[in-house]
Amino acid sequence: MSTVAVVDDEHAIRQALRSALAAAGYEAVEAADGPAAVDLVATTAPDIVVLDLGLPGYDGVEVVRRIRSFSDVPIIILSVLDRDTDKIRALDAGADDYVTKPFSVDELLARVRAALRRLESVSPSSARVRIGRATVDLAQRSVEVAGEPVRLTPTQWELLSEFVANPGRLLTHKHLISAVWGGESGSEASSLRIYVSNLRRILEDVPANPKHLLTEVGAGYRLIGVEPAD
Amino acid sequence: MRRRLPLWFRVAVASVAPIGAGALISQFAGVRDQTNLAFAFLLLVLAAAVYGGSGAGVSASVTGFLTFNFFFIEPVRTLSVTTRRDLGILLGFLAVSLVVSSLVAGIESHRERAEREAEDTQLLFDLSVSLSDAAELGHEMREVAELAEQRLGFRAVAVVRSGRIDDVLHGDVLHDGGVPEHLLRLAIAGGAGDAAVAAAPLRGGGKLLLIGYTHGGVDDRRRGLLTAFAARAAAAAERRASQEERERMSILQETDRQRAALLASVSHDLRTPLAGIKSAASAIATSSSESERQLLAGSVASEVDRLDRMIRNLLDLSRIHQGVLTPALEAVPVDELVGTVLSRLRPAIGRRAMRVDVPGDLPPVLIDFVQIEQALTNLVENALQHTADSAALDISASTRPDWVTIRVANDGPGIPAEDHARIFRSFERGRSARPGGSGLGLAIARAFATASGGRVELAEGERTAFDLTLPVATP
Numbered sequence: 208m209s210t211v212a213v214v215d216d217e218h219a220i221r222q223a224l225r226s227a228l229a230a231a232g233y234e235a236v237e238a239a240d241g242p243a244a245v246d247l248v249a250t251t252a253p254d255i256v257v258l259d260l261g262l263p264g265y266d267g268v269e270v271v272r273r274i275r276s277f278s279d280v281p282i283i284i285l286s287v288l289d290r291d292t293d294k295i296r297a298l299d300a301g302a303d304d305y306v307t308k309p310f311s312v313d314e315l316l317a318r319v320r321a322a323l324r325r326l327e328s329v330s331p332s333s334a335r336v337r338i339g340r341a342t343v344d345l346a347q348r349s350v351e352v353a354g355e356p357v358r359l360t361p362t363q364w365e366l367l368s369e370f371v372a373n374p375g376r377l378l379t380h381k382h383l384i385s386a387v388w389g390g391e392s393g394s395e396a397s398s399l400r401i402y403v404s405n406l407r408r409i410l411e412d413v414p415a416n417p418k419h420l421l422t423e424v425g426a427g428y429r430l431i432g433v434e435p436a437d
Numbered sequence: 438m439r440r441r442l443p444l445w446f447r448v449a450v451a452s453v454a455p456i457g458a459g460a461l462i463s464q465f466a467g468v469r470d471q472t473n474l475a476f477a478f479l480l481l482v483l484a485a486a487v488y489g490g491s492g493a494g495v496s497a498s499v500t501g502f503l504t505f506n507f508f509f510i511e512p513v514r515t516l517s518v519t520t521r522r523d524l525g526i527l528l529g530f531l532a533v534s535l536v537v538s539s540l541v542a543g544i545e546s547h548r549e550r551a552e553r554e555a556e557d558t559q560l561l562f563d564l565s566v567s568l569s570d571a572a573e574l575g576h577e578m579r580e581v582a583e584l585a586e587q588r589l590g591f592r593a594v595a596v597v598r599s600g601r602i603d604d605v606l607h608g609d610v611l612h613d614g615g616v617p618e619h620l621l622r623l624a625i626a627g628g629a630g631d632a633a634v635a636a637a638p639l640r641g642g643g644k645l646l647l648i649g650y651t652h653g654g655v656d657d658r659r660r661g662l663l664t665a666f667a668a669r670a671a672a673a674a675e676r677r678a679s680q681e682e683r684e685r686m687s688i689l690q691e692t693d694r695q696r697a698a699l700l701a702s703v704s705h706d707l708r709t710p711l712a713g714i715k716s717a718a719s720a721i722a723t724s725s726s727e728s729e730r731q732l733l734a735g736s737v738a739s740e741v742d743r744l745d746r747m748i749r750n751l752l753d754l755s756r757i758h759q760g761v762l763t764p765a766l767e768a769v770p771v772d773e774l775v776g777t778v779l780s781r782l783r784p785a786i787g788r789r790a791m792r793v794d795v796p797g798d799l800p801p802v803l804i805d806f807v808q809i810e811q812a813l814t815n816l817v818e819n820a821l822q823h824t825a826d827s828a829a830l831d832i833s834a835s836t837r838p839d840w841v842t843i844r845v846a847n848d849g850p851g852i853p854a855e856d857h858a859r860i861f862r863s864f865e866r867g868r869s870a871r872p873g874g875s876g877l878g879l880a881i882a883r884a885f886a887t888a889s890g891g892r893v894e895l896a897e898g899e900r901t902a903f904d905l906t907l908p909v910a911t912p
Contacts, residue, residue, distance in 0.1 A: 309741050397767045401801070404770035408797055415775040415795035415832070422777035424810055 209323060210234045212253035214244040214270070215285065216262055224257065227312040233319070241265040245273045248280065255322055257315065258302070259285045260293050268297045275301040281322040285310070291425045298379045298426060305377065305426065321375050335436035336371055339419050341410045342436050343371055350409065357409055362387060366402050370420070374433035377423055403428055444492055451485035451493035452500045459504035463513075471523075474509055475530050479537065486538035487545055494538025502531045557662060560588050564669055574677045578612040581647070581670045586614070589659050589666075591633075591649035596670060599625045600643020608646075611674075616650045624648045635663040637671035641678065645671040706747055710740040742785075746818070750877040753811065757881065762888040764805030768910035771799045771834050771841055774806070778813045779832075785821055790829035795843075799834055802841050803910035804889040812885040812893065815878040816845045816903050823901070824849040839909050846902035857895055879903075 211233045213224045221237050228235045236251050238244040241264030248256060256274065260267035271282055284305040286294040294305055303322055306315050334346040342351045348364060350357045359367065365387045369378065378386075383399055403422075407414045419432045458481060462474070478501045486494030506516055510523045518524045567580040582594040595616035598609040608625030616632065624634045624646050633655040635647045647667040649655065655663075717733045717740070724730050756762065772795050779791070802809075820830055824847045831846040852860060861879050883893040886905055896902035 309745055311738060400767070400769060400773060400806075404773045407772065407776065411776075413793050413795075414797060415772040415834075416779045416791060416793040417776040421780045422773065424777060424781065425807055 208232065208234050209254040210236060210251065211319065212236050212238065212244070212247055212251065212256045212258075214238045214247070214256065214262065214267075215259040216240060217259070220259070220285075223312065224315070227316065231316055239263075241267070241270050244270050248274050248278060252278070253280060254326070255319055256280055256282045257285065257319070258282055258297075260297060261287070266293070268293060268300055271297050271300040271302050281326060283315070283318050283322060295379065295381075295426060298377065299381050303376065305423075325374070325376060336374075337434045337436040338371075338410050338430070338432060340412060343367065345371065352409060359409075363402060363406060366399075367406055370406075370428070370430035371433060373430070375429065375431050377427055377429045379427040383427065444490075447489035447493040448496045451489045451497040454485065455481050455497055455501035455504045459508040463508040471509060471526055474505065475526065478505055478530065479534055482534040482538050483541060486541040490545065491539055491542030494542050495535065498531060498534035498538055501534060502527060505530060553658070557658075557665075560584075560662065561665055561669065563588075564666060568669065568673045574674060575611060577673045577677065578670060579614075581666055581673075582612050582614045585647065585649060585663060585666050589649065589662055591651050593650040595621055595624075595646075595648040595650070597621060597625060597646040597648065598639070598643060598674065599646055600639070616648055620648060620650060633660055633663055635660070635667040637664070637667040639671055640675055645674055703751065707744065710744045710747075713737075713740040747877075750815075750881055753881045753885075754877055757884045762808070762884065764808060764888045766803050766805060766889065768801040769804055769806050769809075770801045771795055771843065772797065774802070774804075774810060774813060775832060775834065775843065777810055778817055781810075781814060782817055782821070785818065786830075787826070789821070789826065792829060792831045792833075794831070794833040796834065799836050799841055800909045802891075802907040804891070804907055805885075808885040809889055809891070809905075809907065812882040813843065813845075813905055815882040816893070816905060819878050819882075819903070820845050820847045820849070820901070823847070836909070841907050841909055843905045843907070844896060844902050845905070846896070846900050849901040851899070851901050852895065860895070861893070 211228050213221055213235050215221050216239050225235045236247060236253060238247040241262045244258065258267050258270060267284060274282065282302040284294060284297050284302045285308055286305050287308045298305065304318050306318055335342060335344045340353055345368060350359055369383060369386045380399060403420065407417055407420045410419055411417045419430060421429050421431060423429060455478060482494060482497045482501055485497035503516065506518065506527055507514065510518055510527065518527060564581065564584050567584060568577050578596040582596055585591055585594040593615040595614045596612040598611055600607060606625060610621060613621065620630055620632050623630045624632060631650065633649040633651065636644045638644055645667055647663055647670060649663050714737050717737045721730050721733045724733065775795050828848050834841060834843045861883050886893045889907065891905065891907040894904050896904045
């Protein structure tokens with residue numbers, strides 16, 4: 208049975224999550240402030256952490272930073288809409304995903320399951336994966352759409368392989384820019400948008416109504432629906 | 438204004454003319470009938486009085502009297518008179534010509550005064566007309582200054598508002614008109630120098646100064662007219678100030694009205710879903726049927742979504758009202774924009790038919806991504822809210838030079854023409870709108886679109902459709 212650490216100062220949220228997690232077959236351990244959260248993760252070594260950003264003591268971003276100093280445990284942030292910058296700081300500090308409050312328990316459980324699954328399949332892919340109508344061969348560095356080969360520029364390929372290596376995971380703008388361009392400059396943010404848009408035209412049936420390469424407003428992008436091709 | 442020759446010149450001409458006439462007539466030996474000659478001289482006096490005024494009339498009378506005596510009364514070429522009859526003729530001539538010239542000159546000066554008054558009235562009327570035509574205070578003052586220049590014959594006219602602030606004299610130059618600056622400063626300090634300065638008091642304190650710059654002196658009439666101009670200009674400035682004050686008041690009142698509407702609407706709109714949640718929660722606690730509990734839990738969730746949407750809108754609205762809408766513009770592909778909105782709204786869209794027609798070759802748009810994404814989200818949410826769950830939604834995009842238009846259309850009931858203006862105002866909703874909205878979504882969409890240089894409009898046609906038009910990013 209996987210253990211989920213729930214960190215929130217709201218009693219009602221902890222209570223709701225405790226019963227929902229129990230019903231879904233997880234064991235929940237709880238903390239209500241920043242220092243307690245770090246202690247909890249250090250002492251119980253949970254399989255995953257669900258972390259509220261607005262905490263007494265020190266805030267969620269600081270908690271992420273401290274946990275990352277000793278653990279790679281997946282962290283899912285609970286954020287509210289008007290604290291978008293905190294959400295991005297937490298993601299850049301090493302959090303894996305986020306759910307915006309108010310959220311439904313189903314939504315949170317889906318994210319928990321996805322994060323745990325990514326943990327299990329450490330080797331990200333077989334050599335060939337299918338994304339919608341496209342087939343990507345990582346070894347051959349080639350892409351086929353409906354059986355026809357498609358040429359990618361080196362930058363497009365870098366971007367696509369970063370997505371394929373992290374299926375289902377939220378990748379922040381900062382993460383993608385440093386993975387593809389290797390720098391931290393801000394001017395690439397706009398080019399990133401254009402490159403993602405180009406990839407979407409290759410992968411999606413209707414680029415304006417994407418099913419695989421999704422935008423998370425103000426945070427980054429996520430590639431979903433990646434399947435082994437063989 | 439009719440200009441007259443100087444007085445000395447008129448008097449000189451009037452004095453010399455009878456002498457010349459007498460000398461000329463005396464050359465013709467046959468003309469000796471004194472009665473006819475007296476009439477001829479009277480005509481001269483009359484002419485002098487009409488054209489030269491009373492001074493010229495009197496001098497023509499006197500020299501006429503002497504010339505008549507000199508040339509035509511025996512003994513001729515002397516100023517002596519021998520007979521009683523001749524003396525009678527001479528004195529009679531003098532008396533009649535003096536009376537005639539003073540009468541005529543009186544009538545003439547009266548006519549001239551009337552003409553001048555009519556001219557002044559016309560001038561002030563012209564001033565009023567140009568004042569009422571002017572669009573703003575600066576224009577009004579320029580009109581006053583230019584009219585004073587042209588019609589009162591000043592080289593340049595300036596308008597200055599002067600007054601004491603903290604006991605120090607200040608001048609606010611409303612129109613300098615090219616008057617040298619030292620004269621403006623002198624006038625503000627209360628002097629005049631080479632200029633004619635007319636002052637009119639302002640109700641709010643201080644004075645309005647009209648500074649007429651000229652060479653040479655300024656007569657009383659021009660000075661008087663300049664003063665009348667100053668009074669009109671002051672009245673216009675005051676009218677303008679009170680109009681601005683009224684406008685400020687009405688903006689304040691409108692803000693107050695919006696605040697009151699906000700409070701009323703917020704407390705009502707937030708309470709409605711809360712009531713639903715409360716009753717569903719208590720029903721869940723007592724219900725014994727599993728399917729009923731599922732249903733109730735579902736309604737709690739959807740009421741919470743509604744509350745969340747309202748709070749998000751209120752946050753957006755408060756940002757708009759604080760004026761912190763500075764857009765962070767970047768080039769965004771249109772399919773990226775539409776795709777982001779659709780993936781965010783996927784839970785709300787559910788199983789609805791979505792027809793998406795966004796050509797891949799559209800140019801990118803130059804927008805604040807977060808704000809415009811919210812604007813488009815509001816338009817799509819609006820369409821989802823106002824149509825039945827089975828109704829299809831169309832999102833299409835098209836381009837024309839410099840602009841891309843994204844259209845969100847549905848087969849909804851349409852919006853009555855009388856509601857077209859209202860639906861974009863905060864807290865106003867179409868009369869046929871379904872319950873549940875806060876009346877903020879469209880107002881926010883429009884404000885965000887405007888901040889990025891675009892617009893949101895209700896599209897013409899049979900269906901209910903909104904157009905979000907955005908500027909193209911030029912590469």
